[in-house]
Each structure stands twice: as structure tokens, then as C-alpha cells.
Amino acid sequence: MQRSGNFRGSLFMCLAMAGFTCNDALVKAVTGVMNLGQIMMVRGAFTSILVLLIARHFGALRPLRLLMNPMIGLRILAEVGASITYISALGQLPLANASAILQALPLAVTLGAALFLSESVGWRRWLAILAGFAGVLVVLRPGPEGFTLAALSVVASVLCAALRDLCTRRIDPAVPSLFISSITAIAITLIGAVLIVPLGGWEPMTPVSIGYLAGASLLLLVGYQCIVLTMRNGEIAVVAPFRYTSLIWSIGIGVLFFSEKPDVWMITGVAIIIASGLYAFARENKRRTAAVAQTSQTLSPK
DSSP states (O other): HHHHHHHHHHHHHHHHHHHHHHHHHHHHTTTTTHHHHHHHHHHHHHHHHHHHHHHHHTTOOGGGGGGGHHHHHHHHHHHHHHHHHHHHHHOOOOSHHHHHHTTTTTHHHHHHHHHSEEEEEEEHHOOOOOOHHHHHHHHOOOTTTTTOHHHHHHHHHHHHHHHHHHHHHHHHTTTTHHHHHHHHHHHHEEHHHHTTTTTTTOOOOOHHHHHHHHHHHHHHHHHHHHHHHHHHHHHHHGGGGGHHHHHHHHHHHHHHHOOOOOOOHHHHHHHHHHHHHHHHHOOOOOHHHHHHHHHHHHSSSS
């Protein structure tokens, strides 16, 4: 039965990564015809409408006074920061490179949990974290020409996303995730609207660009829903490695639609990031298994 659940969970993880990567590709496709603020506002508006309708259907809307919760407010700010930095980088960086750097997110979350939530991290996982970040440096390319503002923006996006995930761990589980998603989508829309004029003003939109952003918002929802289904069906140690399928999508889309060619730095960095991430997943699974076994032994009758 668990094997079947793991298969479904792995499939949902692959679908989630496909949704997120195709969303990135659609956003990247419009970065040349409108500014960051306009992209955030238009995509955010579509997303807000869809999420609010779903949240209302499931009765997940809550009073706005919940926004006074510091963790919810900080999570929203972190999500806005992640959106700003990542979208701004997509127009200037190959899709595969941006996706590769983003794969360091689980390692960044582990690092943050160790530093700020006092979670236990053994020396092996510390080595995996350091190796993963070394892989990010390789993707960035050693030397002045590699450390571009766009590449560093993706690194900033990883840090913001890690902060978002750490805040999520501290939010009361009784607060519906759909409510948090709704408020976050609205916040991104409003921030995007504020940024339009400072970043150059509103640009006329074609039906194609509108369709791209509408499709991007729908793909985001598909991705998030598939992540939920992933965690409900499969064991995290089994399904988590399938997040790296996003690299297959990003490389393929980059080559076919954006005429991008992965270089040796990117491929080497990706290999290091994936290897360190898989090792960290394996060590975490071993730690949890040992903890469960110890608990079972303690509770078993003598």
C-alpha cells in the first residue's frame, strides 16, 4: 500500500515541478515586453481571483486580524521578496541556471532550521549543505563575469524562500493554507501595482502576453496543489528527490524555446547540488527512522 502511495507521491512531485518550471518559462517569455511590477500585478491578479474562489469554496477565508500574527506577516514579506528577486532575474538569466540555483532551497531551509529553530543537524548534513552551496557558486561561475546581478538575485530569492518556509513552520496549523495563499497573492498583486510606475510605467498588453500570465497563474496553482498531494501520498524521503526533475524541464524548455545551451559550469554545479541534496535527504530519512525506532522501543512494554 505504501509503495503505491510513494508512486503517486513521486508522480505528483514530478507534476508539481513541471507546473512550476512551465510557469517560470511563461513569465520569462513576457519579461521583454513589460516590467517586473506589471508582471507581478497581472499574474498576481489572476492568481488572487483563482485562490480566493477556491478558498471561499472550502470555507478557508479567515478574519484579516490574523495578519497581526508576526509569522504570517513575515512569511508574506518573504514571499514578496522571493517573487521580486526571482522574476527580475528570469529575464536576464538562462532558465536552467536560475532553476539550478533554486535547487539549493532545501539546503538553505535546513541551514536556517539549524541556526534559528535549533533543529539538530549532524556534521554530515553540514558537509552536504556546504557542498550544495559550493555547487551554487559553480553555477554562478567563478570570476567577476559570473557574479552578475541577475545571478545574485536568484540567490536572494533562495534566501527569501527559505525564510518563507521557516515562517510557515511556526504558523499555527489551524490557519488554513488557502487563507495564507490568498493574502499572499493579494499582497504580491498590490506590491506589483506600486512598482509599475517606478520601473517604467504600464506597457500595452497583447492577448498573447495576457494568456501567458493567465497560464502562469494557473500553473502555479497546479504546482502548489500537487505539492500538497505529494506530501499526503508519499514518504518525504522517497518523493523529495523527484524535485530535481524541474532541472530536466528547465534545460529542455531553455534549449527548445529560448535557444539556451547549458555550459560545463552549469552542468557541474547542478551535479554537485543534486548529489548534496540527495545525500541530505538520505541522512534526514535515516535520522527520522532512528528517532521513530527509538521512540517505539521506549514505548514498548517491558
